[in-house]
Amino acid sequence: MIEHFDIAIIGAGPAGLSAAAKAAEYDLDIRAANAEHQPTHILIEGSPLHANTIQRYQKGKHVMDEPGYLDLRSPLEFTASKREQILSSWEQGISDTGINFRADCEVTQISKSGERFEICCGDGNTISANNVVLAIGTQGNPRRLGIDGDNTHFVQYQLDDPDDYHNEDIIVVGAGDAAIENALALAKHNRVIIVNRKSEFTRAKQGNLDNVLEAINDRNMDFSCRYDASVKSLSIPEPGAAGTVILNTARGDETLPCHRIIARLGSIPPRKFVESCGISLPNEDPEAIPELDGQYQSNVKGLYIIGALAGYPLIKQGMNQGFDVIEYIKGNPVKPVDHPLLALKFALLPYVADVDDILALYQQRVPMFSRMNALAFRELIMESDISYCVADDEQLSNLQRQGIEVSQQRLSDVESARSADIQRRKSAGLATKQLGPISQPIITKVAKSGDFIYRHNDYSNSFFTIIEGQVTLSSAEGSDTILGAGQFFGEMSLLSGRPRIGNAVASNDTILIETPRRTMAKLMAANDEVAKGIETVFLQRTLQQFFTPQGSYTELRDIAKSVSTSNFNTGKHIYKEGDGGEHLYLIRSGTIALSRLENGREIAIGQLHSGQIFGQMALMGDATRRESAYAAVRSEIIEIGRHAFLALLKKSPESIAKLQTETSKQLKSTAEMAALPEQASLMSFLLAQGTGEGTNVLLIDENLCVGCDNCETACAETHKGISRLDRKAGVRFANINLPIACRHCEQPHCMKECPPNAIHRESSGEVYINDTCIGCGNCETNCPYNVIKLSYQLPEKPPFLSWLFGGAGPGPGEDKNATPSNAAKEIGKKAVKCDACVDRPAGPACVQYCPTGAAQRMGPADFINVLNLR
Numbered sequence: 001m002i003e004h005f006d007i008a009i010i011g012a013g014p015a016g017l018s019a020a021a022k023a024a025e026y027d028l029d030i031r032a033a034n035a036e037h038q039p040t041h042i043l044i045e046g047s048p049l050h051a052n053t054i055q056r057y058q059k060g061k062h063v064m065d066e067p068g069y070l071d072l073r074s075p076l077e078f079t080a081s082k083r084e085q086i087l088s089s090w091e092q093g094i095s096d097t098g099i100n101f102r103a104d105c106e107v108t109q110i111s112k113s114g115e116r117f118e119i120c121c122g123d124g125n126t127i128s129a130n131n132v133v134l135a136i137g138t139q140g141n142p143r144r145l146g147i148d149g150d151n152t153h154f155v156q157y158q159l160d161d162p163d164d165y166h167n168e169d170i171i172v173v174g175a176g177d178a179a180i181e182n183a184l185a186l187a188k189h190n191r192v193i194i195v196n197r198k199s200e201f202t203r204a205k206q207g208n209l210d211n212v213l214e215a216i217n218d219r220n221m222d223f224s225c226r227y228d229a230s231v232k233s234l235s236i237p238e239p240g241a242a243g244t245v246i247l248n249t250a251r252g253d254e255t256l257p258c259h260r261i262i263a264r265l266g267s268i269p270p271r272k273f274v275e276s277c278g279i280s281l282p283n284e285d286p287e288a289i290p291e292l293d294g295q296y297q298s299n300v301k302g303l304y305i306i307g308a309l310a311g312y313p314l315i316k317q318g319m320n321q322g323f324d325v326i327e328y329i330k331g332n333p334v335k336p337v338d339h340p341l342l343a344l345k346f347a348l349l350p351y352v353a354d355v356d357d358i359l360a361l362y363q364q365r366v367p368m369f370s371r372m373n374a375l376a377f378r379e380l381i382m383e384s385d386i387s388y389c390v391a392d393d394e395q396l397s398n399l400q401r402q403g404i405e406v407s408q409q410r411l412s413d414v415e416s417a418r419s420a421d422i423q424r425r426k427s428a429g430l431a432t433k434q435l436g437p438i439s440q441p442i443i444t445k446v447a448k449s450g451d452f453i454y455r456h457n458d459y460s461n462s463f464f465t466i467i468e469g470q471v472t473l474s475s476a477e478g479s480d481t482i483l484g485a486g487q488f489f490g491e492m493s494l495l496s497g498r499p500r501i502g503n504a505v506a507s508n509d510t511i512l513i514e515t516p517r518r519t520m521a522k523l524m525a526a527n528d529e530v531a532k533g534i535e536t537v538f539l540q541r542t543l544q545q546f547f548t549p550q551g552s553y554t555e556l557r558d559i560a561k562s563v564s565t566s567n568f569n570t571g572k573h574i575y576k577e578g579d580g581g582e583h584l585y586l587i588r589s590g591t592i593a594l595s596r597l598e599n600g601r602e603i604a605i606g607q608l609h610s611g612q613i614f615g616q617m618a619l620m621g622d623a624t625r626r627e628s629a630y631a632a633v634r635s636e637i638i639e640i641g642r643h644a645f646l647a648l649l650k651k652s653p654e655s656i657a658k659l660q661t662e663t664s665k666q667l668k669s670t671a672e673m674a675a676l677p678e679q680a681s682l683m684s685f686l687l688a689q690g691t692g693e694g695t696n697v698l699l700i701d702e703n704l705c706v707g708c709d710n711c712e713t714a715c716a717e718t719h720k721g722i723s724r725l726d727r728k729a730g731v732r733f734a735n736i737n738l739p740i741a742c743r744h745c746e747q748p749h750c751m752k753e754c755p756p757n758a759i760h761r762e763s764s765g766e767v768y769i770n771d772t773c774i775g776c777g778n779c780e781t782n783c784p785y786n787v788i789k790l791s792y793q794l795p796e797k798p799p800f801l802s803w804l805f806g807g808a809g810p811g812p813g814e815d816k817n818a819t820p821s822n823a824a825k826e827i828g829k830k831a832v833k834c835d836a837c838v839d840r841p842a843g844p845a846c847v848q849y850c851p852t853g854a855a856q857r858m859g860p861a862d863f864i865n866v867l868n869l870r
Helices: 014-033 083-097 177-186 206-217 271-276 315-329 339-345 355-365 374-383 393-427 491-496 517-526 528-547 553-562 642-651 655-674 677-688 710-718 778-782 800-806 822-827 860-868
Strands: 003-010 041-044 107-113 116-121 126-134 169-173 191-195 223-226 230-235 243-249 252-258 260-263 303-305 385-390 445-448 452-454 463-468 471-474 480-483 503-506 510-515 564-568 573-575 583-589 591-598 601-609 628-631 635-641 697-701 726-733 736-740 759-761 767-769 789-791 830-832 855-858
Touching (some): 003 116, 003 315, 014 041, 014 083, 126 315, 169 252, 177 206, 177 260, 339 355, 374 510, 385 393, 393 445, 491 583, 528 553, 528 583, 528 642, 528 655, 553 642, 583 591, 635 642, 642 655, 655 677, 677 736, 710 726, 767 830, 855 860
Parallel strands (some): 003 041, 003 126, 126 303, 169 191, 191 223
Antiparallel strands (some): 107 116, 116 126, 230 243, 243 252, 385 510, 471 480, 471 503, 573 628, 583 635, 591 601, 591 628, 697 855, 726 736, 759 767
16 A cells, blocks of 8 residues: 655755754644644655754764854754764654654655656655655765776775874865864874865854864864866875875875875765756756755755755754754745844845845846845855945935844843743753853945945955946946946956956945855855856956957957966966967956066066066067066966957056056166066065065065064054064075065955954955954964964053163163063963055155164055166
8 A cells, every 4th residue: 555645755864853843842732632644744864863864974074053143943952063963863853753754765756746746665665645755855966076996995985983094194075064173083092184175164063163263274184275276187196094085175286195185075965866856957067956946946846946956055053954844835925034133134125025035136137146146145145235225325324223223122122031931941941052242233324325335445345236226337548338237246356356346336225235255256166157147247357457458348248258368376387488479368366477488497587466467569560489487476367369369458548558558667677687687586586575466575685684673663652562583583685585474465364264253354454453353363374474373462661861861771672581461361362464564644654764774665656666776
């Protein structure tokens, strides 16, 4: 006999368990009145135990309950704790709620006949149901390395017990939560390197991010990270022996010995099975996820999808979806748990609409958002700011006052709800939970239309999307581009790290979404369609800015499709002297060095930076390269072929004069440098030290320096007794000293992984650390130039005159023998670095108090001018 149920839930992971527990609650209510009542639900699991993915987590793994801003909706308990505790809690929950659980029952096919579904099982039995909730996840299909040897014993895609391995060299490949957790667990008894193909851990939960950065900075752990790296090839050893791995890194190939590789690169959805159920997928991408309505229902009526297969693998999210989907099926629609938080984001907008209606409108209005999964879009809005721009001062004041009132009411409501929950738990004899402080609600921002969103040359990198109204982008040359609803801007600084180009001003009644760089980086890493869309517009606007500033960037769509973008690691040649050429190049980020062979020795004859072109002579009459071009630092280059180049000139003939002027300046500069071999050698030295990625570099001319150390003394006196530069430790070539001092890099390494977001950049370019620093040391580790150190706050010294006339205290400068107070030790060490004296009207103290003018701060573009004066 075929068993029949109202609801069949496939998959006993967190989402499926939560859905089954909610369905079981409905059955319990009926059974209270009718003891003979049979379950109307069934939970089917292909493995012998519940939560198979978590069962396979490494032993003792700490499971986090992010996102922290969301409450949990589920009859089952879940708080951050060890794997074993969570599994035990859920096992007890299965019993307590009376879930009708059938384990070791693999589902081979789901089909719909009339109004019912038929579920075929591997044991030959068939189950029918009115509704099916698919919660099978994606973990059964791990993504492989994609190179020779990735299916041998040398590479593992699962780690069951990290304590099985001792005294080994192990490489963990991946940057997600599983990779981080495996690497940290293995580091207890082994030497571990984690390989991250990006420059940050953009996909990690905050807790894992904090933990892995702490390990990287722990000098007592044999644990390190290779950023911007990928596995290039393997040398497979005999079982039990050590092999080698060659990594492709930003600084070239690196060969590492290791006993095994743990590859945690995520998983691929079971597309074949999903499609066999009649579910449509939006495209041919192997990682495409089904399109669902607001109640998690697929295109097959009555078939619902929740959890990782729906596009969001976080445990708490999946459990909330499990609760909600049963309510939907039972005809009791509920608002998602993030609904009140999103309502605050939209509270001051000039229309009355429900949160879900606003989200649907935004996704419909912005093509980029329409490519996103609805859950991922909700998260993006949660992490972004919504701004409303108005022209009337009185309206602005009223909105600001209203915002304060709404925020205070929200805080009061949360406090009341907490008190009520505490009383309810006490009355039921339950222990009260330890609750943290209530966070300040984030409400709609209001701004004055006509004010600058950002200015030309500002160093900021957030991403803006226009929902209503207009934004005017004004170029440095004076031309205006007006963007309307559905368009975005700010992508050039987001992707390149360069300062803003031009000004941005919003009109009246404009609504903007401002998304932080880290959130956009995470989104682009997870969604190729969004990444490609932003990249396409970036290329169009870059071509417009350089070649057709008076034209429309939309006219450049076809040309943009014909150009390509390439990454070049440090030292890698784009082309060599004597090569033939069919391309010119536009530097998207980084620094390119130009060199020539002189008497068998390669000397630098020029350097070019973000936003500049090179190699154009190959398309302007000289097909033979007269110099070599290589990446002085890791660089990203836009390659423009002859056909695209001619098409650009045809659209904007007036750009020919600008191009000729730029080319003439480059030829003159390289000719002057080539005629001065001593200066060319000095330029080679500076570029070899990585100064090409700096924006504000301190150089000391030792022909003028008298060794007075006024620069260090002035630095210490300006920064509470701690000097931010070390003159004596600088590297030297000829008469130039490059001291240990911050270069304020174009894309600062120190800002990459700062947990409290304590490192900021002024719109004028200075990078500084504020008082929220927690002393984790991530910035110190990430800085390749050793310009950051951790230090206690030093005791305040006696006034200068007391030292001068009475000999009190150690005198001006840093007191190397100073002992921090107990209070300072209690606070702990904090990161200190040069901030280029951002708050001093007179500029950097090291430069101002140099008596001979030996110390100078400059950008790399100024190096040639300085060298030519010698």
